Amino acid sequence: MDEGSPSNGGQVFGASWRPKGFSFGPYLVQKDAPSLRVVVRKPLVVRLTKDIVETYQICNPLFKYSEELNPKRYLTSPSVGVLNDGYDNVNSDLILAVNLVLVNAETQRRYIVKDLLGHGTFGQVAKCWDAEMNSFVAVKIIKNQPAYYQQALVEVSILTTLNKKYDREDKHHIVRIYEYFVCQRHLCICFELLDSNLYELIKINHFRGLSLSIVQLFSKQILRGLSLLKDAGIIHCDLKPENILLCTSVKPAEIKIIDFGSACTEDRTVYSYIQSRYYRSPEVLLGYQYTTAIDMWSFGCIVAELFLGLPLFPGASEFDLLRRMIRILGAQPPDYVLKEAKNTSKFFKCIGSVHNIENGEVSIGGRSAYQALTEIEYEARELKKPLIGKEYFHHKHLEEIVTNYPYRKNLSMEDISKESQIRLALVDFLKGLVEFDPAKRWSPFQASRHPFVTGEPFTCPYQPPPETPRVPVAQNFKVDHHPGAGHWFAAGLSPNISGRSKFSMHNSPHFQVVPYGYGNSYGSVGSYGSYNDGTGLGSSYGSYGDGGNTFAYFSPVGPSGMNLHAQSGVSVRGSSPDARKMFIQYSQGNGLGVSPSAGMFVPLPLGTSPSQFTPPSSYGQVSSGSPGHYGPTSPARSSCHGSPLGKMTAATHYNRRKNWGYSGNPQSQESPSSQHWQGQFIDGASSGQAEWNPQVLGSASLHLPSNPSATSSKQQRGGSGIAASYSAMPNMPSSLTRGPAIAEAAHDKPETSLSVPDPGDWDPNYSDEQLLQEDGSDESNITTEFSKAMHLSSADSSVGVGRFNRTSSASSNIPIQSFA
Numbered sequence: 001m002d003e004g005s006p007s008n009g010g011q012v013f014g015a016s017w018r019p020k021g022f023s024f025g026p027y028l029v030q031k032d033a034p035s036l037r038v039v040v041r042k043p044l045v046v047r048l049t050k051d052i053v054e055t056y057q058i059c060n061p062l063f064k065y066s067e068e069l070n071p072k073r074y075l076t077s078p079s080v081g082v083l084n085d086g087y088d089n090v091n092s093d094l095i096l097a098v099n100l101v102l103v104n105a106e107t108q109r110r111y112i113v114k115d116l117l118g119h120g121t122f123g124q125v126a127k128c129w130d131a132e133m134n135s136f137v138a139v140k141i142i143k144n145q146p147a148y149y150q151q152a153l154v155e156v157s158i159l160t161t162l163n164k165k166y167d168r169e170d171k172h173h174i175v176r177i178y179e180y181f182v183c184q185r186h187l188c189i190c191f192e193l194l195d196s197n198l199y200e201l202i203k204i205n206h207f208r209g210l211s212l213s214i215v216q217l218f219s220k221q222i223l224r225g226l227s228l229l230k231d232a233g234i235i236h237c238d239l240k241p242e243n244i245l246l247c248t249s250v251k252p253a254e255i256k257i258i259d260f261g262s263a264c265t266e267d268r269t270v271y272s273y274i275q276s277r278y279y280r281s282p283e284v285l286l287g288y289q290y291t292t293a294i295d296m297w298s299f300g301c302i303v304a305e306l307f308l309g310l311p312l313f314p315g316a317s318e319f320d321l322l323r324r325m326i327r328i329l330g331a332q333p334p335d336y337v338l339k340e341a342k343n344t345s346k347f348f349k350c351i352g353s354v355h356n357i358e359n360g361e362v363s364i365g366g367r368s369a370y371q372a373l374t375e376i377e378y379e380a381r382e383l384k385k386p387l388i389g390k391e392y393f394h395h396k397h398l399e400e401i402v403t404n405y406p407y408r409k410n411l412s413m414e415d416i417s418k419e420s421q422i423r424l425a426l427v428d429f430l431k432g433l434v435e436f437d438p439a440k441r442w443s444p445f446q447a448s449r450h451p452f453v454t455g456e457p458f459t460c461p462y463q464p465p466p467e468t469p470r471v472p473v474a475q476n477f478k479v480d481h482h483p484g485a486g487h488w489f490a491a492g493l494s495p496n497i498s499g500r501s502k503f504s505m506h507n508s509p510h511f512q513v514v515p516y517g518y519g520n521s522y523g524s525v526g527s528y529g530s531y532n533d534g535t536g537l538g539s540s541y542g543s544y545g546d547g548g549n550t551f552a553y554f555s556p557v558g559p560s561g562m563n564l565h566a567q568s569g570v571s572v573r574g575s576s577p578d579a580r581k582m583f584i585q586y587s588q589g590n591g592l593g594v595s596p597s598a599g600m601f602v603p604l605p606l607g608t609s610p611s612q613f614t615p616p617s618s619y620g621q622v623s624s625g626s627p628g629h630y631g632p633t634s635p636a637r638s639s640c641h642g643s644p645l646g647k648m649t650a651a652t653h654y655n656r657r658k659n660w661g662y663s664g665n666p667q668s669q670e671s672p673s674s675q676h677w678q679g680q681f682i683d684g685a686s687s688g689q690a691e692w693n694p695q696v697l698g699s700a701s702l703h704l705p706s707n708p709s710a711t712s713s714k715q716q717r718g719g720s721g722i723a724a725s726y727s728a729m730p731n732m733p734s735s736l737t738r739g740p741a742i743a744e745a746a747h748d749k750p751e752t753s754l755s756v757p758d759p760g761d762w763d764p765n766y767s768d769e770q771l772l773q774e775d776g777s778d779e780s781n782i783t784t785e786f787s788k789a790m791h792l793s794s795a796d797s798s799v800g801v802g803r804f805n806r807t808s809s810a811s812s813n814i815p816i817q818s819f820a
């Protein structure tokens, strides 16, 4: 019977089949054969449009090309110019279009806008081409409102101090600031260009946690940054995954902390409504005095989220937040905090005597004098139901949540056992960070010594080394509160610190009670140093020196910037070597100073405000073009937090980040592979538009037709000012339309008017149907690519057991080319 004949069903059985001859043979070039030619064709659109102007002119000799008539690709939405002579939209944002040029009038340096990287409370961040440096940079274009302008200057000054004074060698994972200038009445801050933020990283990993090796690496790097902040006495106040960006230009890739727009100095903690809710520390929530320890709480929340893929405390309201903290941590804030905090009565009832509190502990029987309100009690007290969010974790307590988190598929027993050990270390690490008592919470130095970070085997609960006694180095610096530098006041860099510490502080790794022997209080730009740091994170600075008499004149808007003047009888005796080095270093500078105006920094006129900048006589052509395209914005979660500006515009972001909601299935945490989160990506690619005739802002050569309908800036600034523009924002709850002065009064209102996080709220492309689609891309995870890019594959095997890490080719689908 013939093989493969119909009688055997047409099947060919391999055993009996033999090839009858070779189908393929080597290619032999024959003598007269035509040579092979590969034609690479340009894309159709290129071929059709090449020399199109000439083509039109051939068709119609009267045709004339005018660049001005090119349609603009707007990046800002809305793109209708109604303020600032038509340059700004209703939100006081400069209307950006691709190829618009922002010019630093002082240096004539030009930044050509190419794309929108994000937008937040303070304005927009654009990816710009810096022709002079032949590279891309990120330019934050602050809203044209005095309050934003002032607060943005705080960001400039704090970052400048950190970069130039504390981290000259760029080793502490803090974003670099290049320069700042005013263009079209907008303060523009030029930063190094970074990549996606950690929230985006988690999102493209389908809200599954990252591998432990990456969590460990990021933790180490963030701690370096926090260590620097602590030494500088600066509190970030808004640490969250969105404000930690990947920096893939260096290999292996790193992370950097951004957004110092809410930062303040430790001795000037004037704002009580700070931190994004999920990352808000108990002391801030309760209205208690705060220190750099609040950043350590946020850091703990971030580490947990990196591992779990979901926020640890996704409170839909402050009540819900506290409720989750208490349940997951199995504890509550210490009585000494509850006794002093402003908002205690909102969340707790007193059930015992508060007179027995000694050294922060309750002396009678160890039972707390306070009990958290139940939902019913809260409702009765506040006359409103507290918003309660969905539960995402199957387990109640931190340890169970972490240890029961699903392991990556296909792990060998050996790997599972290794990872389970690291998970125990992680639990212990987290416990020291999300510690209710700010006095016991670990400092960056202490946390950086934990086995989870060092990679040492974890055997028993970690006992942190003692933190360096805090010496008020900051008191050594006298701040010259320049009359024109109102922002220093806001930043806490003013000598006027009358509102200082009305609470008694307990010794802690973050704050140690040191008697202030100085008659006059000076604003702090210095640090409460740590002599341990030299052995800890390498190059953090600190001083255990005594009260020297070094005075700092810190005026970022002045020509000399920050000046440290050694007074007669100055003592740097006892300072750490690093600190001494710093003094020497700066003594050779511009008036011993660190100045934003030194080097690349350009001085602003003293005491200037946006309104003092005269716009060019003519203004840009503003058309009501297509709605702008929004770049990969930072989906600030519930970030209606304090800051000097009350983070009001965060309301426009609120609920953009709703994906905690995933399916609302409480099992989701248990079986991530069965979850179907739909990550959405906004095309962040630069426009392919030609770069001809870019609209130039800030240059004198701007000659564009006036827009007769544009309202004069005077008119716009009259009336309700900021509040007017806030209230004009779509979807903004009225409770959020408050100016800085009333930020505190409206403390918890946002939560009452905003819904429980749900993906559809903030993700325009989200749909429940998508959520329900079969994922099937378990292997397609960013961690593999990222690990590879970061050379983690060769990492210590004890930490290299990432969940979901597979070297599958499917992972190439992940759209993060920059990691490759």
Ligand SMILES: Nc1ncnc2c1ncn2[C@@H]1O[C@H](COP(=O)(O)OP(=O)(O)OP(=O)(O)O)[C@@H](O)[C@H]1O
Binding pocket: 117, 118, 119, 120, 121, 122, 123, 125, 138, 140, 175, 191, 192, 193, 194, 195, 197, 238, 242, 243, 245, 258, 259, 260, 261, 632, 633, 634, 635, 636, 639, 650
């Ligand atoms: N240096 C940078 N490189 C790349 N992207 C950046 C950079 N700085 C900011 N971004 C992007 O812009 C977004 C907004 O920046 P930033 O957080 O500084 O603004 P903000 O107005 O202070 O925001 P928020 O409302 O969160 O406080 C960031 O989430 C990030 O996506």
